[in-house]
Amino acid sequence: MAFKLACVQLAVTATKSDNLVRAAKLVKQAAQQGSKIIALPECFNSPYGTSYFPEYAEQIPGTSSNELSKMAKENSVFLIGGSIPEESDGKLYNTCCVYNPDGNLVAKHRKVHLFDIDVPGKIRFQESETLKPGNSFTTFDTPYCKVGIGICYDIRFAELAQIYANQDCKLLVYPGAFNMTTGPAHWELLTRARAIDNQLYVATVSPARDESATYVAWGHSSVVSPWGNVVATTDHEETILYSDIDPSYPDEVRSQIPIRNQKRQDMYEVKCLK
Numbered sequence: 001m002a003f004k005l006a007c008v009q010l011a012v013t014a015t016k017s018d019n020l021v022r023a024a025k026l027v028k029q030a031a032q033q034g035s036k037i038i039a040l041p042e043c044f045n046s047p048y049g050t051s052y053f054p055e056y057a058e059q060i061p062g063t064s065s066n067e068l069s070k071m072a073k074e075n076s077v078f079l080i081g082g083s084i085p086e087e088s089d090g091k092l093y094n095t096c097c098v099y100n101p102d103g104n105l106v107a108k109h110r111k112v113h114l115f116d117i118d119v120p121g122k123i124r125f126q127e128s129e130t131l132k133p134g135n136s137f138t139t140f141d142t143p144y145c146k147v148g149i150g151i152c153y154d155i156r157f158a159e160l161a162q163i164y165a166n167q168d169c170k171l172l173v174y175p176g177a178f179n180m181t182t183g184p185a186h187w188e189l190l191t192r193a194r195a196i197d198n199q200l201y202v203a204t205v206s207p208a209r210d211e212s213a214t215y216v217a218w219g220h221s222s223v224v225s226p227w228g229n230v231v232a233t234t235d236h237e238e239t240i241l242y243s244d245i246d247p248s249y250p251d252e253v254r255s256q257i258p259i260r261n262q263k264r265q266d267m268y269e270v271k272c273l274k
């Protein structure tokens with residue numbers, strides 16, 4: 001069954017309550033346009049940065065996750081709640097909560113691959129200064145198709161997407177906040193690469209760009225088809241990106257170019273160890 005996906009490229013500020021109000025407003029707008037699955041960006045309730053995580057972190061359930069549950073229920077949609085800094089047992093995680101149209105939590109993804117990079121003269125970021133990684137893969141079922149979740153840096157790890165494809169996901173959603181160095185270089189390429197590798201839809205959902213923030217997001221939320229075409233994209237302002245998703249299209253592409261059957265499983269395999 002085809003459905004409309006909405007990626008909300010939210011303008012995230014330092015005021016958590018404003019972020020929650022704006023998110024609720026845009027989720028409602030997306031639902032009124034007929035969207036059935038709506039996704040928010042990484043760190044939608046907090047500025048992105050290791051110094052902010054301890055200050056903005058919440059338990060789940062907590063204020064922000066309760067708001068997400070309410071947004072899903074009030075609008076009767078699946079809501080992929082971007083991510084929030086989560087506090088649990090004294091540790092912090094970068095966590096995506098997914099709610100069904102009844103407002104129930106159906107998936108929780110803690111970012112598996114932490115964003116620790118050092119590109120001299122450009123960007124050094126060490127998420128592991130304050131966060132711990134999650135240790136599980138995350139998918140959820142909808143009446144439309146199964147969906148796999150990764151957060152930002154997770155998109156660089158091809159095996160994660162392959163595992164989701166093997167688990168029969170037809171759509172992968174990555175809330176993410178690339179930056180002004182890696183964004184122009186890699187964001188679209190990675191999105192298209194994961195889509196072509198696995199012959200499924202891939203959506204990325206960024207915050208809008210705030211030039212005054214300590215971490216300036218690239219924006220450019222996008223949806224790529226199983227053929228590798230960018231079927232929806234945008235620049236860096238706050239907006240809602242809509243895309244019609246046909247869950248039968250991945251199988252069409254897979255029958256045309258049957259790499260999944262042609263894989264030399266006798267020589268190698270990708271498997272979950274946990």
Ligand SMILES: O=C(O)CCC(=O)C(=O)O
Nearest residue numbers: 115152153177178179182
């Ligand atoms: O992989 C990148 O270049 C950016 C990743 C990132 O910003 C993140 O994981 O939050």
